Amino acid sequence: MLAIFDYKAGNQTSVHRALNHLDIPNQITNDPDKLAAADGIIFPGVGAAGQAMDELTCGGLDEVLKSLIWQEKPVLGICVGCQILLDYSEENNTKALSVIPGECRLFNASWVDYEGIAIRVPHMGWNTIELQHECELFDGIAPEANFYFVHSYYPAPKEEYVIGTTVYGRPFCSIHGRQGLWAVQFHPEKSGRPGLKLLQNFYSYSQGVK
Amino acid sequence: MLSKRIIPCLDVRNGRLTKGIKFEGNVDIGDPVETAKRYYEEGADEIVFYDITASSEGRGIFLDVVEQVASQIFIPFSVGGGINSVDDMRAVLSAGAEKVSVNSGAVKNPDIISEGSLQFGSQCIVLGMDVKRVEKTKDIPSGFEVVIHGGRKAMGMDAVEWAKTGEALGAGEICLNSIDADGTKDGYDLELTRKIVKAVTIPVIASGGAGHPKHMVEAVTEGRASAALIASIVHYGEWTIPDIKKYMADEGVVIRSIW
Numbered sequence: 001m002l003a004i005f006d007y008k009a010g011n012q013t014s015v016h017r018a019l020n021h022l023d024i025p026n027q028i029t030n031d032p033d034k035l036a037a038a039d040g041i042i043f044p045g046v047g048a049a050g051q052a053m054d055e056l057t058c059g060g061l062d063e064v065l066k067s068l069i070w071q072e073k074p075v076l077g078i079c080v081g082c083q084i085l086l087d088y089s090e091e092n093n094t095k096a097l098s099v100i101p102g103e104c105r106l107f108n109a110s111w112v113d114y115e116g117i118a119i120r121v122p123h124m125g126w127n128t129i130e131l132q133h134e135c136e137l138f139d140g141i142a143p144e145a146n147f148y149f150v151h152s153y154y155p156a157p158k159e160e161y162v163i164g165t166t167v168y169g170r171p172f173c174s175i176h177g178r179q180g181l182w183a184v185q186f187h188p189e190k191s192g193r194p195g196l197k198l199l200q201n202f203y204s205y206s207q208g209v210k
Numbered sequence: 211m212l213s214k215r216i217i218p219c220l221d222v223r224n225g226r227l228t229k230g231i232k233f234e235g236n237v238d239i240g241d242p243v244e245t246a247k248r249y250y251e252e253g254a255d256e257i258v259f260y261d262i263t264a265s266s267e268g269r270g271i272f273l274d275v276v277e278q279v280a281s282q283i284f285i286p287f288s289v290g291g292g293i294n295s296v297d298d299m300r301a302v303l304s305a306g307a308e309k310v311s312v313n314s315g316a317v318k319n320p321d322i323i324s325e326g327s328l329q330f331g332s333q334c335i336v337l338g339m340d341v342k343r344v345e346k347t348k349d350i351p352s353g354f355e356v357v358i359h360g361g362r363k364a365m366g367m368d369a370v371e372w373a374k375t376g377e378a379l380g381a382g383e384i385c386l387n388s389i390d391a392d393g394t395k396d397g398y399d400l401e402l403t404r405k406i407v408k409a410v411t412i413p414v415i416a417s418g419g420a421g422h423p424k425h426m427v428e429a430v431t432e433g434r435a436s437a438a439l440i441a442s443i444v445h446y447g448e449w450t451i452p453d454i455k456k457y458m459a460d461e462g463v464v465i466r467s468i469w
Contacts, residue, residue: 046333121411195284
């Protein structure tokens with residue numbers, strides 16, 4: 001079973017629907033016992049980092065999540081869930097979870113894209129990922145596959161935690177973490193078949209380590 | 211590299227898919243859920259649903275459609291039509307839409323944009339704009355005026371100014387429909403598109419006038435739009451989404467080629 005970490009993130013039901021479609025048993029919950037019993041945790045997120053951290057800290061859910069990560073429970077952070085695993089986000093000047101060293105920065109709208117014109121912010125739409133290290137989440141996914149992004153801030157973790165990059169004006173980190181603790185800036189639940197495959201891969205990995 | 215998006219637009223009335231020309235003479239052309247699913251499987255990058263039902267009964271049917279779509283397609287989709295309050299936004303977002311498009315509701319009450327973006331995040335607030343060419347005047351210096359009610363009512367607002375205002379209030383994207391080009395199949399209004407793209411830094415979707423894939427190419431190159439909205443060109447089977455994408459890729463446009 002996968003648990004979708006419930007802290008009222010806007011996309012948690014989208015993740016739930018995608019897992020249902022894949023026939024992956026799953027539950028939206030923030031009950032520490034149910035989370036501990038799950039094979040893996042999906043940590044969703046959409047909207048603003050500050051608001052997400054407020055939701056997490058006011059009920060002590062931040063400590064619940066951190067302790068699961070310390071116990072090496074497989075975790076997949078998505079979008080804002082990916083960003084707030086870092087130390088800090090420029091968005092709302094937010095102190096984040098400090099699970100992975102690094103920070104989250106605002107795209108600079110003066111960066112120039114491949115057409116020679118300034119980028120639009122937010123970065124919204126389909127983009128590709130270049131893996132810097134092998135990552136089992138991408139097993140069976142073509143390198144030219146696109147994933148759906150929508151964000152104005154991008155993760156900038158310490159170099160050794162960068163797993164994959166995406167080019168928007170310049171390369172930024174679109175996947176970071178380590179084996180079993182992955183944080184993706186894009187939305188696998190909204191990325192068509194490649195995204196569903198990634199969720200399936202996360203489930204397979206989670207089942208393998210239990 | 212960020213791909214240019216191709217977005218089919220589905221007009222829904224009383225739970226059925228319709229397509230009218232210049233917002234009039236709507237005819238039933240199928241089931242919206244089945245059609246959305248087919249477009250998803252054919253590689254649409256996003257889907258827009260527009261509720262043109264007036265009654266509250268029709269609204270319930272529409273929300274039902276949104277829920278069914280959300281459990282069957284795994285790409286983003288937005289919902290517009292009849293969004294006049296934060297509660298209306300919440301209803302479609304909780305039914306499973308990623309984005310909500312405000313149009314005349316925002317013209318009448320611009321605060322709905324800021325309230326919505328505060329509540330749900332600006333990434334899910336799309337400002338839909340219906341725009342008509344007019345003579346340049348002191349009030350409409352760009353020569354493009356905002357209209358509502360399917361183009362029947364002019365608002366005395368300059369489209370370029372309204373786009374800037376919408377961005378400042380917190381819209382995350384603009385869906386820009388040319389009333390003059392809509393239904394003509396002669397191509398998008400590139401002058402309008404480019405003007406709005408230049409005025410804001412958020413993504414702009416060009417809408418109205420697609421009759422051939424070359425028009426989509428123009429919209430994202432000359433027009434500099436981030437995406438192109440299409441309707442009858444695919445609804446009536448003249449072109450399929452894979453053929454459109456292949457055409458665009460052959461013209462050098464960066465598109466999502468596998469899905």
